[in-house]
Every structure is written in structure tokens, then in C-alpha cells.
Amino acid sequence: MNPAAVDDASRYPAEVDVAIVGSGPTGAAYARILSEEAPGFTIAMFEAGPTVSDPPGAHVKNIEDPARRSAAQRASEGPGAGADTVSSPGAxxxxxxxxxxxxxxxxxxxxxxxxxxxxxxxMSTNVGGMSAHWTAACPRPGGSERIAFLPDLDELLDEADRLLGVTxxxxxxxxxxxxxxxxxxxxxxxxxxxxxxxxxxPLAVHRRADGRLVWSGSDVVLGEATRANPDFELHDESLVTRVLVDDAGRAAGVEVRDRRSGETHTVRARAVVVAGDALRTPQLLWASGIRPPALGRYLNDxxxxxxxxxxxxxxxxxxxxxxxxxxxxxxxxxxxxxxxxxxxxxxxxxxxxxxxxxxxxxxxxxxxxxxxxxxxxxxxxxxxxxxxxxxxxxxxxxxxxxxxxxxxxxxxxxxxxxxxxxxxxxxxxxxxxxxxxxxxxxxxxxxxxxxxYQGTTRMGETDDGESVCTPDSELWSAPGVYVAGNGVIPTATACNPTLTSVALAVRGARRIATSLASK
Structure with missing residues (x-):
């Protein structure tokens, strides 16, 4: 596919190879792996929230000025900004x-x-998602936390360590x-x-030469490979309201509402990655009419x-x-x-x-x-x-x-x-x-x-009605539509799930790279 053709009436491309919904660490992992392994693929990432840091997706702990840090947090609180449910000491x-x-x-x-x-x-709504606010803990799953039907899990976790900058x-x-x-x-x-x-x-944290700690956010996952990719675009304040499928039930693109202008646009895509959190990913699929029996189920905290x-x-x-x-x-x-x-x-x-x-x-x-x-x-x-x-x-x-x-x-x-x-x-x-x-x-x-939160778009070894997606994170019911985030994890875990979620995203991104290249 040629580089994305831009509709003059829109800040969005008319067509891309891959549309990514959500800018958290798993959406960023798809963009990074595709930028590294599938050069020439056009990629558009859509985030409903604003950019709150420089570079986009950076952890707010890296903002040294307290007033600017607080402003970034407030901007991430979406409809909750200023509400009495925002934390205070002693809560x-x-x-x-x-x-x-x-x-x-x-x-x-x-x-x-x-x-x-x-x-x-x-939830949070901002470029970088919850990775702009997290504690950056990246332990590996053990025992029954591990996904037994993934023989390459350890290699995927190694790759997730690399993307997140784990030390x-x-x-x-x-x-x-x-x-x-x-x-x-x-x-x-x-x-x-x-x-x-x-x-x-293990923490997604590193120390700069001047001794200051730097906490990883989606900016670290995206890396220079993605930022330097001329075929990658990040669109903030852009709410995807529907995932589109064709008559055969395959991925066809997304409908996106520009939250600045209020206008809705269609962006065609050969593959769609829904990388929201474990609550909003099933919400978008349900709103799109994609409703497999296990969607939203096995929710766990x-x-x-x-x-x-x-x-x-x-x-x-x-x-x-x-x-x-x-x-x-x-x-x-x-x-x-x-x-x-x-x-x-x-x-x-x-x-x-x-x-x-x-x-x-x-x-x-x-x-x-x-x-x-x-x-x-x-x-x-x-x-x-x-x-x-x-x-x-x-x-x-x-x-x-x-x-x-x-x-x-x-x-x-x-x-x-x-x-x-x-x-x-x-x-x-x-x-x-x-x-x-x-x-x-x-x-x-x-x-x-x-x-x-996990489990609501859970991965399965077979399409038995108890899972939503394949071991490559592709929906059983909608080929070419992939899901990402903690909701994909099918096991009962106690450890922080981000490393595992990024590892699963690596597997899904590799699948897109090979499947689209063959078409």
C-alpha cells in the first residue's frame, strides 16, 4: 500500500494498513514492532485523550515542575477532572x-x-494511557500465572523487557x-x-547520566524506530466510535470522531488493533456489533x-x-x-x-x-x-x-x-x-x-466460546481485528500485568506483519 492518502477535509488519513486504537504501552508495542519489522506499512494511532507530556506518552513523574505535573494529571482525568472522586490525602x-x-x-x-x-x-484518557501514571513494576508471571499454550512466552517477555526498558x-x-x-x-x-x-x-525505570530517574511510558515503548517512521501518525483527541468490518466479517477500518471539531471520519484499514483498557476495549467492540459470547466476561481485578x-x-x-x-x-x-x-x-x-x-x-x-x-x-x-x-x-x-x-x-x-x-x-x-x-x-x-483489570477479551487456545481471541490476539469472530491490553490475559494473575500484556502485543504485531505482507 502506498503512503496514506490524506483527505483534505480531515486531519486523518483516508486509508492505512494498520489502525491502532489506544496509545498505551500495548498499542505502542504494536506500532514499534510494525515499524521495525514491516517498514513501509502505514500506521495510524488514535487516542481519545490529549497529549499531556513531552515527548508524547511520557510518564508524568518525569515532569520536574510540580504544577505542570499536576496539570498533566488533571488533563488525563477526562470526565472526572475536578470531580470529588479525585484522590486526596487520607482517602x-x-x-x-x-x-x-x-x-x-x-x-x-x-x-x-x-x-x-x-x-x-x-481509567485514564491521555496519550500514553495508564503508562503515564503507573508504578512501572514489570515482574514476570510464574506458576499458574503463565499462559501454558504459548511456547514462546519467555522470548516474548524478553522482548517486552526491551520495549519497556526494564531494569x-x-x-x-x-x-x-x-x-x-x-x-x-x-x-x-x-x-x-x-x-x-x-x-x-524489575522496573521500567532507568537512570540518566546525571543521576535522575526516568520512568518509562509509551514514549519509551514507541522508541526512535516509531517516531522516525514517516508512515506512522499519532492522532490525539480522536475517539474511535466503531470498528468497521466488511461483508465477510473482516477488518475494514474505523470510524473516528475528532473531539476538537466534533466531526466523524472513516479511516479504512487492512488490520485494526483495539488497544484500550480491559473496560473500554470490549465497550468499543460491543458498540461495533462485534459481540462474541465471552466478550466482557471473566473480568478480574x-x-x-x-x-x-x-x-x-x-x-x-x-x-x-x-x-x-x-x-x-x-x-x-x-x-x-x-x-x-x-x-x-x-x-x-x-x-x-x-x-x-x-x-x-x-x-x-x-x-x-x-x-x-x-x-x-x-x-x-x-x-x-x-x-x-x-x-x-x-x-x-x-x-x-x-x-x-x-x-x-x-x-x-x-x-x-x-x-x-x-x-x-x-x-x-x-x-x-x-x-x-x-x-x-x-x-x-x-x-x-x-x-x-484483566480477562474481558481473553486469549484462548481454541474457539470454544470461553475466549475472544486467538493466541495471536486476533478475534475469532472478526479476522484482521486484534485486541491488546490486560484484558487479553486469560490466566488468574497476582503480578502486575503490563509486561505480560506487552509480550502478547509483540506476538500479535508479528502476526500482522507476516499476514499483511503475504496479501
């Missing part, structure tokens, strides 16, 4: 229904009588990091395989238990320079780093231990005498997957974007409650190993707090 402890900065909540439809619902199910040494200079891991290991590592022992958290502990003997352990350090506004004090307690099938939760100023969950005020000496502990629990946990869409109501309104049905099973109870006991044990607990009782976050 977690009080149990208020609040969203983290940079995200917004559903106005309604998040819970129904007799169900737990997902009261703090959150394990960004916090090696933190004076408390080794102490935290040593104390955790003493109560965790017995009888565990080496890969499942306490270790540094990771129940999250949190705790805070002050590192024992911090004054003695911290070097004088660390005791005197005062963190700049919004910056990390970099004292205790980020540590990882991996999931195992016997211990079905994933542990993330980090200093409070790195955590999105405020549990206590940090120690002014020894910065970084109060750490937050979080355990994420694997869900007991159920097909009736689902997001549905209204025929007669719309959301703030004019798309079908969401209705979430979600219950915690007896097994889920048992795992949460066990996690509460375990996190107290881990907190005591690290130091002195700030509060004797752990806090169980309201459902939806993890932001790790």
Missing part, C-alpha cells in the same frame, strides 16, 4: 471512593445489590533496599525455587491488601548523608527502593514493597528524621476466575464520551475471601520482619484499586 485510610491522580471513576454502574462490584474501577538496578544505591530484602528473605525464601525468592522488583512498617534500626543503618537528605517536591528520596516477593501457586499473592513516596497508595507520613524508612507493603491476590464477573453495556444509556454505558457485575467468591484473609495474615508477618508496623491492622483496598 485510602478513610475508605472513601476516590481515584488516584490522573485517573477517573465511573459515575454509576460499578456495583449492583448483592454484589461486590468494582467501586474504584479507574533491576535503578535503585541499587538505596541504603535500605538490601536490608529490606534480607529481612524479607529470612521469612520467605525457605523451600522456594530461586526465581520465586525475594528480589529486586487483583484484591489488594496494604500495610506500612518503619524499618527497624533505621537511624543506625542509614548513612549520615541519607539522614540529612530532603527530597525535592514530588521526587523520590530513593532510600528503600522497590522489592518483590513473587507469586507461587502455594502462596497465591504477589508482594510489592516500596518506600512510601514511590507508592500510589498513601498509608502514612514518611519519617522526617530518616527519609525512606517507612515502607509500604502491598500483596496482590489472584482472583478465582468466574465467567459471570463481567462488564456489560447499556442499549439505552451512554457515558460521557457518548459510548454505551458500562455496567459491572463482580463478586468475590468464598475462595477469594479465604485468599484475602490469608494475605492479611501474611502481610502482617512480612511487616514485622521488616520493622515496626505503623498500624496493627492491614487495610484491604476496595475492589478495583489495583488497576490491574
Amino acid at each position: 485510602v485510610k478513610s475508605g472513601d471512593r476516590r481515584a488516584r491522580p490522573g485517573t477517573f471513576l465511573l459515575d454509576d454502574g460499578y456495583a449492583f445489590p448483592g454484589e461486590d462490584g468494582l467501586p474504584v474501577a479507574a 533491576t538496578d535503578a535503585f541499587d544505591g538505596s541504603p535500605f533496599g538490601a536490608v529490606v530484602r534480607e529481612r524479607l528473605a529470612a521469612v520467605v525464601d525457605d523451600d522456594r525455587a530461586p526465581a520465586a525468592r525475594v528480589q529486586r522488583m 487483583q484484591a489488594q491488601v496494604v500495610f506500612a512498617s518503619r524499618i527497624r534500626d533505621a537511624e543506625r543503618l542509614a548513612p549520615a548523608a541519607a539522614r540529612d537528605q530532603v527530597a525535592a517536591a514530588g521526587a523520590l528520596s530513593e532510600q528503600s527502593g522497590v522489592s518483590w516477593v513473587p507469586f507461587t501457586d502455594d502462596v497465591p499473592f504477589h508482594g510489592q514493597i516500596m518506600q512510601l513516596d514511590a507508592s500510589p497508595v498513601p498509608l502514612a507520613d514518611d519519617d522526617p528524621v530518616v527519609p525512606g524508612s517507612i515502607v509500604g507493603l502491598g500483596l496482590f491476590c489472584a482472583k478465582d476466575l468466574q465467567p459471570d464477573d463481567r462488564v456489560e453495556f447499556a442499549e439505552d444509556a451512554t457515558d460521557a464520551y457518548g459510548m454505551p454505558a458500562m455496567r459491572i457485575h463482580y463478586r468475590l467468591t468464598d475462595r477469594d475471601h479465604a485468599v484475602i484473609d490469608r494475605a492479611r495474615e501474611e502481610i502482617v508477618r512480612l511487616g514485622a520482619a521488616v520493622g515496626e508496623p505503623i498500624d496493627s491492622r492491614p487495610f484491604t483496598m476496595p475492589p478495583g484499586a489495583s488497576l490491574h
Whole structure:
């Protein structure tokens, strides 16, 4: 196909090889792999939200000025900007229904009588999606978290590491990091395989030559290969309202509404990638009349238990320079780093231990005498997957974007409650190993707090009605339409899902590159 022909009446191309809906890390992964492996393919990426950073898609933590950082977060909150559901100090402890900065909540439809619902199910609308706001944790799945029918999973995860810029040494200079891991290991590592022992958290973070930390967003995933690709275009404030299919049910393009002008345009495409989150990807497919039986089902969140502990003997352990350090506004004090307690099938939760100023969950005020000496502990629990946990869409109501309104049905099973109870006991044990607990009782976050929603466009080995897409992320029911994001993950995971989602996107992008090249 020739380079995209541009309609004079539109800022959009009339036709491309690949249309990508969503600019988060998985949409960016499709653009990057196609730019590297299929030069000459025309690619258009559409994002409903605005550009909030420079370069586009960068993490807001990289914005040094606090006022500009806050402005970028507000611009990402879509219809929630300025709402009373935006987070404030103390919201977690009080149990208020609040969203983290940079995200917004559903106005309604998040819970129904007799169900737990997902009261703090959150989204963001901006170039880069949630990767402009995330904690950048990129652990690998283990045990039953892994997708057994993908023989190339490890190679795909390696590639995801490359795209996200994952490192394990960004916090090696933190004076408390080794102490935290040593104390955790003493109560965790017995009888565990080496890969499942306490270790540094793999993070999509690197350190610049001047010593400053840089957090990866979609900008890192896109990379120079995509930015330098003359056949790639990123269109912000562009809401895709329908995926188009031809008479044979194959991908034909998208309808996109220019949110600046209000006009709607058609962009033809040989392949379409829907790379929204686990709530809005099925929403778009449903609105497009693409409604396989498993669409929206197997919705799962990771129940999250949190705790805070002050590192024992911090004054003695911290070097004088660390005791005197005062963190700049919004910056990390970099004292205790980020540590990882991996999931195992016997211990079905994933542990993330980090200093409070790195955590999105405020549990206590940090120690002014020894910065970084109060750490937050979080355990994420694997869900007991159920097909009736689902997001549905209204025929007669719309959301703030004019798309079908969401209705979430979600219950915690007896097994889920048992795992949460066990996690509460375990996190107290881990907190005591690290130091002195700030509060004797752990806090169980309201459902939806993890932001790790999965399963709604799940991958399957066969078209058995229980999955939405193939092992290459192509819809069983609409060839040439691909799905991306955490919703594709079919397993019950406890670890942060982004690395796995990007790995699956790599596989899908390679499939597009080979399939379109042969036509």
C-alpha cells in the first residue's frame, strides 16, 4: 500500500494498513514492532485523550515542575477532572471512593445489590494511557500465572523487557533496599525455587547520566524506530466510535470522531488493533456489533491488601548523608527502593514493597528524621476466575464520551475471601520482619484499586466460546481485528500485568506483519 492518502477535509488519513486504537504501552508495542519489522506499512494511532507530556506518552513523574505535573494529571482525568472522586490525602485510610491522580471513576454502574462490584474501577484518557501514571513494576508471571499454550512466552517477555526498558538496578544505591530484602528473605525464601525468592522488583525505570530517574511510558515503548517512521501518525483527541468490518466479517477500518471539531471520519484499514483498557476495549467492540459470547466476561481485578512498617534500626543503618537528605517536591528520596516477593501457586499473592513516596497508595507520613524508612507493603491476590464477573453495556444509556454505558457485575467468591484473609495474615508477618508496623491492622483496598483489570477479551487456545481471541490476539469472530491490553490475559494473575500484556502485543504485531505482507 502506498503512503496514506490524506483527505483534505480531515486531519486523518483516508486509508492505512494498520489502525491502532489506544496509545498505551500495548498499542505502542504494536506500532514499534510494525515499524521495525514491516517498514513501509502505514500506521495510524488514535487516542481519545490529549497529549499531556513531552515527548508524547511520557510518564508524568518525569515532569520536574510540580504544577505542570499536576496539570498533566488533571488533563488525563477526562470526565472526572475536578470531580470529588479525585484522590486526596487520607482517602485510602478513610475508605472513601476516590481515584488516584490522573485517573477517573465511573459515575454509576460499578456495583449492583448483592454484589461486590468494582467501586474504584479507574481509567485514564491521555496519550500514553495508564503508562503515564503507573508504578512501572514489570515482574514476570510464574506458576499458574503463565499462559501454558504459548511456547514462546519467555522470548516474548524478553522482548517486552526491551520495549519497556526494564531494569533491576535503578535503585541499587538505596541504603535500605538490601536490608529490606534480607529481612524479607529470612521469612520467605525457605523451600522456594530461586526465581520465586525475594528480589529486586524489575522496573521500567532507568537512570540518566546525571543521576535522575526516568520512568518509562509509551514514549519509551514507541522508541526512535516509531517516531522516525514517516508512515506512522499519532492522532490525539480522536475517539474511535466503531470498528468497521466488511461483508465477510473482516477488518475494514474505523470510524473516528475528532473531539476538537466534533466531526466523524472513516479511516479504512487492512488490520485494526483495539488497544484500550480491559473496560473500554470490549465497550468499543460491543458498540461495533462485534459481540462474541465471552466478550466482557471473566473480568478480574487483583484484591489488594496494604500495610506500612518503619524499618527497624533505621537511624543506625542509614548513612549520615541519607539522614540529612530532603527530597525535592514530588521526587523520590530513593532510600528503600522497590522489592518483590513473587507469586507461587502455594502462596497465591504477589508482594510489592516500596518506600512510601514511590507508592500510589498513601498509608502514612514518611519519617522526617530518616527519609525512606517507612515502607509500604502491598500483596496482590489472584482472583478465582468466574465467567459471570463481567462488564456489560447499556442499549439505552451512554457515558460521557457518548459510548454505551458500562455496567459491572463482580463478586468475590468464598475462595477469594479465604485468599484475602490469608494475605492479611501474611502481610502482617512480612511487616514485622521488616520493622515496626505503623498500624496493627492491614487495610484491604476496595475492589478495583489495583488497576490491574484483566480477562474481558481473553486469549484462548481454541474457539470454544470461553475466549475472544486467538493466541495471536486476533478475534475469532472478526479476522484482521486484534485486541491488546490486560484484558487479553486469560490466566488468574497476582503480578502486575503490563509486561505480560506487552509480550502478547509483540506476538500479535508479528502476526500482522507476516499476514499483511503475504496479501
